[in-house]
Amino acid sequence: MYNAKGMIFLFVAYCVQEERTIHDRNLLEVRDPHIQWKVKFLLGNSSRQISQCRNSIQGKILLTDELGYVCERKDLLVNGCCNVNAPSSSQYVCKSCLANGCCSVYEYCVSCCLQPDKQPLLERFLNQAAISFQNLFTSVEDHFELCLAKCRTSSQSVQHENTYRNSQAKYCYGESPPELLPI
């Protein structure tokens, strides 16, 4: 599905779209079964060489880089990547994540989501459940951005609007919303 030709096509389509001065998106557009997701999955290859990393930016203590490494802030290199030699760094960490794909720690959710074996799950999500999130997920460009966005709390995370469904495990890479716990 994400073969080389497809990628080129999508890339072109994206540029055309960008050239419009305004592009409007509406959450409630008629459901298009052929949404052109831009997501590009890089098959996990931990030996991938990279000079600069994007990372998850927001963490209080931890960060996840785009290679799936989680580390403490103090172990972040100037290029934005985790120092893989630091004791706090490890790759594809699913710590605090439950079987339903919901985790207590955002950075672990992102790291776990970046695991190569999560790709089919994410593709399934993009093709089904994400209809309500077209605005967001049609703008996601690759596996890392998808995981950053997917793990965030969202409309699917709440009950009665102002309460988390599960205040413990609320960051989900999986298809289902957090388990609904009584208030």
Place this chain on the structure above:
Amino acid sequence: MLKLMLNLAEVAFLSKYKCSCPVRFSNFFWSLSLSFLEYIVAFNGYFTAKARSDFISSALRDVDAVNWRIVRRDNPASDYPSDFEVVEIRQDARSSLLTLQDHPYIKRVTPQRMVLRSLKLTDSGTDGASPCNDTRWMQKWQSWQSSRPLRRTSLSLGSGFWHATGRHSSRRLLRAIPRHVAQILQADVLWQMGYTGSGVKVAVFDTGLSEKHPHFKNVKERTNWTNEKTLDDGLGHGTFVAGVIASMRECQGFAPDSELHIFRVFTNNQVSYTSWFLDAFNYAILKKIDVLNLSIGGPDFMDHPFVDKVWELTANKVIMVSAIGNDGPLYGTLNNPADQMDVIGVGGIDFEDNIARFSSRGMTTWELPGGYGRVKPDIVTYGSGVRGSGLKEGCRSLSGTSVASPVVAGAVTLLASTVLNRELVNPASMKQALIASARRLPGVNMFEQGHGKLDLLRAYQILNSYKPQASLSPSYIDLTECPYMWPYCSQPIYYGGMPTIVNVTILNGMGVTGRIVDKPIWQPYLPQNGDYVDVAVSYSPVLWPWAGYLAVSISVAKKAASWEGIAQGHVMVTVASPAENDVKIGGEMTSTVKLPVKVKIVPTPPRSKRILWDQYHNLRYPPGYFPRDNLRMKNDPLDWNGDHIHTNFRDMYQHLRSMGYFVEVLGAPITCFDASQYGTLLMVDSEEEYFPEEITKLRRDIDNGLSLIIFSDWYNTSVMRKVKFYDENTRQWWMPDTGGANVPALNDLISVWGMAFSDGLYEGDFTMSDHEMYYASGCSIARFPEGGIVIAQTLKDQGLEVLKQETAVVENVPVLGLYQTPSEGGGRIALYGDSNCIDDSHRQKDCFWLLDALLQYTSYSMSPPSLTHSKNRVAPPTGTDRPLPQRLEGNHLYRYSKVLEAHLGAPKPRPLPACPHLSWAKPQPLNETAPRKPASVFVINLR
């Protein structure tokens, strides 16, 4: 259909009801319009849309299919199971309802009511032409079901702040030609330097914007997050806000070349939900928005998903700017998210530099009862009569903090575009530059103006010489400086008093996370009596996102118990953040900040002059449904102002200070204070339960000479059931957890003296000791010991009015009781059945004279002759004829109580918590004097 309700005044009356009423009644009822063909069908569980439809179809199988339909709810949640459905029934509604209600999976069927806003509303006090139809009022008592009006609102909409250009111009010739706000703030100076906001992404979260509005040249994207299929603004709010930020012609905005991202999160009916915001916020993070304007707000700072998300945005380097609220001039009215420490909270002023009356103010109330609130707003700017873009074209003039917020957001956008190294622009550095450059307004305290009025050019100078550092807000503590440091300056400190707490916000421009190195240090200045002061500090373990708190508790040392004078010193704090551009791994940047402290010390006042205000037993919204003390205030049904002497009991506090009393706040259980220090314990409108140890301790304290004054309020379980409503914001029924006060709990507290309040609910005007009084939804005294002085009045039975829509006058309702306890040296107790007359919110007539009289009695044992010899004096009621009020069965007070075990069932107290303990900082004295003027008035030290 769930609604987000708007500002208080604007829901005062619904367009549907044309009748406008006399002043007294104009705020009387929540405005409801019955969309009488729609019904909410609630199920016993969560079912898919298909299953819900099947259930309804089978229940209505005998009703002709053309006569009913399921109202579609197009929102992201509609793909998920729900426990309700909205059904429109065209004919035979009654019989259809009956068949619906019989279905096994259908829990209940209730009429759907919609609360609509009307832009034409003016202050409800000003109209009143046509008479009211009494039956309509009565009907509306019955229809108490609506959405919760106090929610996140699009600030300035309605509320009478909207007014068309020129409406006031006939009287204000000098201001007949309003200048453009961007020019008044000298944005043109920066424009001429070539800065116009280009390259800065600014998001407007509002009511949308039409596609081809002539004022905008760089609208990058519009997205819609509501359930209405449009991106356009149908109201004008979002257009106006966007115009103040980025309009390029006519009424010019600040940053015409900025990249505008329009997020439509409010419908044309001003409906919005947390869930819409969450998804829209995620998109803003993905799009790497730089500046985000939220001219919205609401009182629910305990909406954790929303609050957490705002922190998350800040952590992703989005500069959040938000309106502080339009609920002034009452204190305790700050709106969320503007009250968050990471957000730039903006208040409003007029063009003569007066704080706009509507601008919300007072400390934050998150920290109550144990702590003290943050200073907010952060900054003020023009918010009254500002010109901005009209809905389709042209300009209009509007007022509200909704207007002030985009003035700052526009200024921030413009400022960001002036900085060459954009890496230096972050939520903390921008806020530091704004507050360090702000111009302080004379005669206005910091809980109204924050750091003062926005000064764009000074902010430009500071930002462009900025080096990453930490700073403090407020940047110094001068408890003698009036009026800026009100309320601190309104009462000197003394030995033995409850510590004075100053909640300082640490802004950390060095990084999204930071920490305090070692511990903050207290350095008293010995030549300036600094050793007479004890200081304790607590602080955020991690400063995140870009900010943290530093709570400074100040006390007087024992050796200064009878000393009078000024003492000074400073707190020194070092902040460290990971140095992300440092090649050395684990490297840190540090920044050291001094917090000068100056206090006035007086000898400890005599016991009789000291009053202790019980904060611990006051509960509020959020989180629980604690109804207002005045049942007539239906458009503002929740008790949300904090019930603190520096919020909605501010006038009372000022009055007591002017009478020479010293008022302290008890933020801990009754077991945690030394009663021999105080003349009177003042308990007003208490909702909390009491630990058995508290009841025992209070009894002993009163035996030993402490006196007690209680201002109670109504508690009637039938009325509580009546005022339950379906909250469309949270999609659940809301039943009050107490009445105006928790009378059953209070009765447990005072039963030992043979006293009790009743579950009666009374209202009315009367005269007491030649003072006009208004009793607003109060209770009566059911039992009072023999020998006590009891005053009774003739009042209306408001309970009967609420429940049965009948009017009845009751004579001899005991409202006031005074009692001298019999033990040797024992204290006195005074009870009054209504707190409205000392509460600033919705007060009609104050009764500070009564409070004075009661304090004369409790603190000085002087019986007021006007009461003891009153013709309204009656024999103390024995109350044996009626049972005392019981707690409402199934109430959820345990969820919010600090006293009850957190489970349903018979209320059971938790173990008594330990009393708060402060560890005083070990002083590191300096043998030097304070700088004559605190250097850190400007927090940014230009280096």
